[in-house]
Amino acid sequence: MKxxxxxxxPVIATVLLIAMVMVIGLIVFMWFRGLxxxxxxxxxxxxxxxxQLVCDDVYFYASYSxxxxxxxNDGNIPIYNIKVKVSGEGSxxxxxxxxxxxxxxxxxxxxxxxxxxxxxxxxxxxxxxxxVLIPVLLxxxxxxxxxxxxxxxxxxYKIIL
Amino acid sequence: xxxxxxxxGVSPMIGYVLLVTFVIxxxxxxxxxxxxxxxxxxxxxxxxxxxxIKDYSCSNNSLNIxxxxxxxFSIGGYFIYATTTPEQxxxxxxxxxxxxxxxxxxxxxxxxxxxxxxSLAPNEEEVDIFDLTxxxxxxxxxxxxxxxxxxxxxxxxxxxxKNSKVREVVSCS
Numbered sequence: 001m002k003x004x005x006x007x008x009x010p011v012i013a014t015v016l017l018i019a020m021v022m023v024i025g026l027i028v029f030m031w032f033r034g035l036x037x038x039x040x041x042x043x044x045x046x047x048x049x050x051x052q053l054v055c056d057d058v059y060f061y062a063s064y065s066x067x068x069x070x071x072x073n074d075g076n077i078p079i080y081n082i083k084v085k086v087s088g089e090g091s092x093x094x095x096x097x098x099x100x101x102x103x104x105x106x107x108x109x110x111x112x113x114x115x116x117x118x119x120x121x122x123x124x125x126x127x128x129x130x131x132v133l134i135p136v137l138l139x140x141x142x143x144x145x146x147x148x149x150x151x152x153x154x155x156x157y158k159i160i161l
Numbered sequence: 162x163x164x165x166x167x168x169x170g171v172s173p174m175i176g177y178v179l180l181v182t183f184v185i186x187x188x189x190x191x192x193x194x195x196x197x198x199x200x201x202x203x204x205x206x207x208x209x210x211x212x213x214i215k216d217y218s219c220s221n222n223s224l225n226i227x228x229x230x231x232x233x234f235s236i237g238g239y240f241i242y243a244t245t246t247p248e249q250x251x252x253x254x255x256x257x258x259x260x261x262x263x264x265x266x267x268x269x270x271x272x273x274x275x276x277x278x279x280s281l282a283p284n285e286e287e288v289d290i291f292d293l294t295x296x297x298x299x300x301x302x303x304x305x306x307x308x309x310x311x312x313x314x315x316x317x318x319x320x321x322x323k324n325s326k327v328r329e330v331v332s333c334s
Contacts, residue, residue: 039194039197041197044201044204044313044314044316044318045313045314045315045316045318046201046202046313046314047196047201047314048196048197049197049199049200049201050197050198053198053200053201056200056203057203057204059323061251062251063249063250063251065248065249065250066246066248068246068249070249070250070251070253071251071253072242072251072252072253074240074306074321074323074326075321075323076204076205076319076320076321110269113269113270114319114321115240115269115270115271115306115308115319115321116255116269116270117242117251117252117253117254117255118253119249119251119253119254
């Protein structure tokens with residue numbers, strides 16, 4: 001019996017090889033993309049910048065006295081929202097500022113824009129001994145606008161009650 | 162039995178083209194991803210930008226402020242805030258809504274000085290009048306943060322001169 005020793009032609013083998021590499025490459029890319037965070041950027045005219053770096057340029061003042069929380073954005077980065085972390089007696093809760101303040105909920109829909117100030121009477125739980133105000137920025141992604149909470153340790157504004 | 166094996170694969174030229182194309186595509190993808198991580202210069206006014214409250218007067222619900230540019234660079238406007246209680250540490254009451262010239266008010270906040278962008282040249286003065294009718298609280302201090310229009314990349318935008326802030330204790334009721 002005569003046995004055929006011919007295999008695939010080199011052209012088909014090359015095409016198969018390239019196709020396999022491309023498919024494997026695509027699978028690895030999708031997997032790696034799932035591992036990394038979606039890039040949120042902000043553009044102030046100098047080109048898009050990752051929002052993590054924009055957080056470094058956020059510059060706001062805050063004070064809490066006589067039950068009144070005051071905030072002022074003296075920097076050039078608009079602050080879309082503020083997360084308030086209230087700590088006391090071994091526990092903490094984090095809420096958006098609109099949950100504490102109707103003034104913020106009603107009049108600060110776009111947040112604390114450049115140069116804007118905010119002041120409202122806010123009552124925290126009696127056991128609370130510290131609040132941290134964490135800026136939230138609004139950036140762009142391929143899917144549209146998305147918020148980003150800045151790092152609490154790097155950009156949070158701590159107030160001892 | 163002698164079997165002749167064809168040893169020719171992809172030609173070296175096609176190999177090079179594929180390799181170079183692959184590297185270029187990979188480079189473009191990585192560049193586009195990494196370029197957003199390059200830190201950009203912080204938006205700020207140049208050192209030497211300064212504005213000071215030369216004089217103020219309060220009468221009949223009106224606050225007149227004389228501002229002088231005592232810096233080295235022209236100024237375009239300012240953010241103005243007031244404290245409305247003696248114990249308030251941070252001035253947050255926005256007084257720009259009370260400026261008498263409507264065209265001077267910036268949105269959402271701020272006062273634009275008369276003239277074109279950055280119109281207040283060094284050593285020049287301007288008097289701005291605020292009509293405080295409707296303001297029920299007493300003003301204890303005012304804080305002013307100068308602003309400038311600066312070309313940042315392709316956009317001419319307002320830049321807050323946060324390091325040139327001035328504070329003045331006033332007595333207006």
